[in-house]
Amino acid sequence: MAVPSRSGQQLESGIECGSLFDALPDAVLVISDAGVITQVNAAAELLFGYDRQQLMGQDHCIILAEGYRSGFEQLFASLRHSQESGVPAPTPFESYGLRSDGTEFPGEVACSLLHTDHGTSLVASVRATFHRQEADAGLREAMSLLSATLESTADGILVVSSDGKIAGLNDQFTTMWGIPQELLETHDDAALMGYVLGQLAEPESFLEKVQELYADPTAESHDVLDFLDGRTFERYSRPQKVDDTVVGRVWSFRDVTPRRRAQEQAKQALAELAEQAAQLKAMAFQDPLTGLANRKLFHDQLTEALRGDRSAAVDVLLLDLDDFKEVNDILGHHAGDQMLVEVARRLRACVRPNDTVARLGGDEFVVLLTGSDDAETVAERIVESLNVPVWIEGSMLRPSLSLGLASMNEDAVAASELLRRADVAMYAAKAAGKNRFMRFQPEMMTALVQRTDMEAGLRLAVDDGEITVNFQPIVSPRLGEVTQFEALARWDRGGERVPPSQFIPTAERSGLISTIGMHMMRESFIQLRPWLAGDLERSLAVNVSGVQLREPDFADAVLCLAESCRMDPRQLVLEVTESVFLDPDAHVIRQLGSLRNAGVRVALDDFGTGYSSLGRLQDLPVDAVKIDKSFVSMVRTGAEKLPILSSMINMAHSLGLRVTAEGVETAEQAAYLTDLECDSLQGYLFSHPEPESGLELAILRSADAVDALEGLRLKR
């Protein structure tokens, strides 16, 4: 063995190798490649507490504390490798020595290889490091504090050295990432990275970030990682420095899933709140039944339109359903609502998408057209499309409306004024017979003033004797003579005749109709008494308004008056329109009942124009019907087939009711109706309504016309 002996070889300095070996302050041992101690120096004897002879030939493990005995071969191999490749050897390193008395001590071991003719041995120099223990204790305390902190934090922490190796991690890190213990033990960093990436929603961007950070070791960064399983981590990364030198990177991860969820829930709740607010806002501008704009929105839009471009046309079409109250009364509010919805639908279909259609309330609607070049065509289209029949709850209804059109012309008009003009025009359309549209004309304003004026005039009319009676004959084709007269009111106002279609509605609205009605009855009882007295079969028909029937003592008053005028109640016919039967006040029906008990007959006027069906006729307490002139006017040549007329007459007859046809103007109409066995005829063909003084002549003329009718029928 080429190990220096205690005596012999001398160094150039004259110092003998053996004594130098023994004089070395560190313990030095030579160990063969088989791990056997072959040489030790005096310091080694002292350090380990053995004699030289006791150590030599022993396995090196004898001087190593338990737990430090493995790894010799690996150490040997890596020293060899380092010598061959120039890579620094893993030395010196810390280890624990074992003395002969069994005590252990910490030491630092430095190793090198020694080549001799007999082979290669390992030379180990060992220095006890008791002196470091104190410093170590401080370090250990700091370390334990650090690791306790690391382990107690909720954050997952990973420390990676500059060469990409995992230098440390806490339990929280492995738990959060769900890293299996086996995987950790492999120390396979690439596999670990693969495991981490596999859980992320966007692994590429994380990888990119990691690479970016490694390219810039001093960078600090922070972001959020989304997991495939829905979790969210916050990530911090900062360099790990030792004395200003970056030696690695610390990654810390915090599970912010609950916080994220809470944030998302709050966001969702806020969005829902915003949506509700939007709905509420929409509701504030929307008619809930039809979904159309409401009055408020319409006003805003109109004001906006009037403020805009002066040259663009602005048209307001105000419309009101005709006799809508009847639909509600006969078929109920649910049907009424359905009708309003249908009307809204039709209105929308008549205009462009950006035109405003609003429901102002009840059965009143308004359309706002901006930039339309032909508002009248739109108005016409609305009237026509509304008048198409619709089935609602088993009944066929034919909605109709009156429409007023007002447009902005050169002079600037306020929104309220434009709407007022449309209202005036609509009123005019109603007065002109409904189911039509009228454009506002300045004269209509005068008409409005006139209506107010009319009411004032009407108040004085009865006392001033301006209201008089005219009588129109009603003939029986079977008997060929006049069997009845209808009393019709006439108002001569300062030499000008005001038509009943104008003053009767005013009288009804003001309540004056009761006075006028009683006046009419008294006058006609008196004037017609001589004619009526001639034959008990003769009768007098008087029109009665629903307003009158609502008076509590109406029936008594009529019977009282008849008695005082010596008029037989059986010769009196009261003409009422269907609307009186719709009055929810049962009192109205009761009044008619007591009058009928006294012998008075009731005729249903304008039959066929109301909303009720023929089928309802049997429920009404009436004795006769008067077919409205609009049906009679359908007869032109007399050759046409009009099943509606024949069904009306047959239906009434089957219920035991008498039938009168109104507005008979031509012989063809008279013949046609006679063929259908209509009981009585009334109209200009026989006579216009005449004052009492003209009745004698009217009777003669009417009789002539009936005779002529017989001739015509025989010829056919």
Ligand code: C2E
């Ligand atoms: P009405 O009860 O339907 O009366 C028949 C109307 O038709 C009368 O109009 C009559 O003049 C008209 N007429 C008669 N024959 C013909 C004809 O061949 N062709 C045409 N086109 N028309 C004809 P008038 O007198 O203008 O009365 C209008 C309405 O005013 C009446 O309709 C009735 O509803 C109401 N009225 C008239 N007088 C009174 C009254 O004293 N009390 C009440 N409550 N209403 C009345």
Ligand code: CA
């Ligand atoms: Ca009548």
Ligand code: CA
């Ligand atoms: Ca009538």
